[in-house]
Amino acid sequence: MKFGIYYAFWEKQWGADYTRYIQKAALLGFDILEISCASLDVMEKKEVEQLKAVKNSFGIKLTAGYGPKPSQNIAAEDFSVVSDTLIFWNKVFKVLYALDISTVGGGLYYYWPVDFNKPVDKLNDWERAVKGVRQLADLAADYGINVCMEALNRHEGFLINTASECMEFVKQVDKKNVKVMLDTYHMNMEEDDMEEAILSTKGLLGHFHVGENNRRLPGQGHIIDWKKIGKALHNINYSEAVVMEPFVLCGGKVGSDIKVWRDLSNKATEEMMDLQAKDSLEFLKDIFDKD
Ligand SMILES: [Mn+2]
Numbered sequence: 001m002k003f004g005i006y007y008a009f010w011e012k013q014w015g016a017d018y019t020r021y022i023q024k025a026a027l028l029g030f031d032i033l034e035i036s037c038a039s040l041d042v043m044e045k046k047e048v049e050q051l052k053a054v055k056n057s058f059g060i061k062l063t064a065g066y067g068p069k070p071s072q073n074i075a076a077e078d079f080s081v082v083s084d085t086l087i088f089w090n091k092v093f094k095v096l097y098a099l100d101i102s103t104v105g106g107g108l109y110y111y112w113p114v115d116f117n118k119p120v121d122k123l124n125d126w127e128r129a130v131k132g133v134r135q136l137a138d139l140a141a142d143y144g145i146n147v148c149m150e151a152l153n154r155h156e157g158f159l160i161n162t163a164s165e166c167m168e169f170v171k172q173v174d175k176k177n178v179k180v181m182l183d184t185y186h187m188n189m190e191e192d193d194m195e196e197a198i199l200s201t202k203g204l205l206g207h208f209h210v211g212e213n214n215r216r217l218p219g220q221g222h223i224i225d226w227k228k229i230g231k232a233l234h235n236i237n238y239s240e241a242v243v244m245e246p247f248v249l250c251g252g253k254v255g256s257d258i259k260v261w262r263d264l265s266n267k268a269t270e271e272m273m274d275l276q277a278k279d280s281l282e283f284l285k286d287i288f289d290k291d
């Protein structure tokens with residue numbers, strides 16, 4: 001297992017100068033930095049090359065995450081939205097490929113966060129999402145990229161809330177590079193048994209996020225049984241990335257999209273946040289690397 005962290009722990013906007021976070025991740029002992037796909041479609045070639053050089057020199061592997069905008073909904077009823085979405089992803093996949101990124105995950109089968117003021121039509125959206133993701137998968141396959149469908153909690157999405165729904169979706173899509181993605185923060189709300197949920201994804205789990213009930217760093221919550229989670233991942237021989245995705249800062253687009261309405265960092269300075277991330281990594285590795 002390789003361990004990573006999502007850059008947005010430190011940021012209030014989607015997208016950032018990732019060279020800075022590559023260095024930070026390496027310094028703190030992580031193997032992986034997860035970046036956002038936001039703005040990758042318009043990233044200059046020079047910037048891509050620079051990023052690649054920096055991640056190579058620090059020995060950091062990159063993964064990518066994304067919550068598509070409503071105008072990037074692969075399951076949209078309007079065909080022109082779907083075709084624009086595929087154009088967007090084609091540009092993004094080119095950049096991911098250039099950065100040696102072979103894993104992208106998130107609520108890629110719809111848009112995020114879902115506007116629940118609009119009526120929910122799960123059946124038809126599901127069907128369109130399956131068709132859309134098949135097209136997305138074919139595009140990604142040309143770049144050797146796995147697209148991972150993240151099960152999200154009921155407040156953020158309605159198509160895929162559980163490991164069981166995710167398995168059903170991925171099986172219906174039936175493409176080799178479409179995988180299941182779980183996140184302990186969402187699982188904590190939706191699963192009857194988190195251990196069983198992980199075990200049920202054997203062979204199809206492509207990416208794994210870790211976060212506490214309060215979305216703070218692993219070890220800073222009150223409920224998740226990390227020993228059981230680690231054991232279940234070992235049982236299914238999971239060898240992909242484990243990426244922590246803490247969100248503690250309020251403000252900006254990250255704060256409002258994630259709904260962080262108070263300072264969950266407890267007024268931590270950047271140095272203190274770095275130390276906490278390092279401690280959390282050691283805490284998690286100590287549990288997950290056993291067995
Ligand atoms: Mn996640």
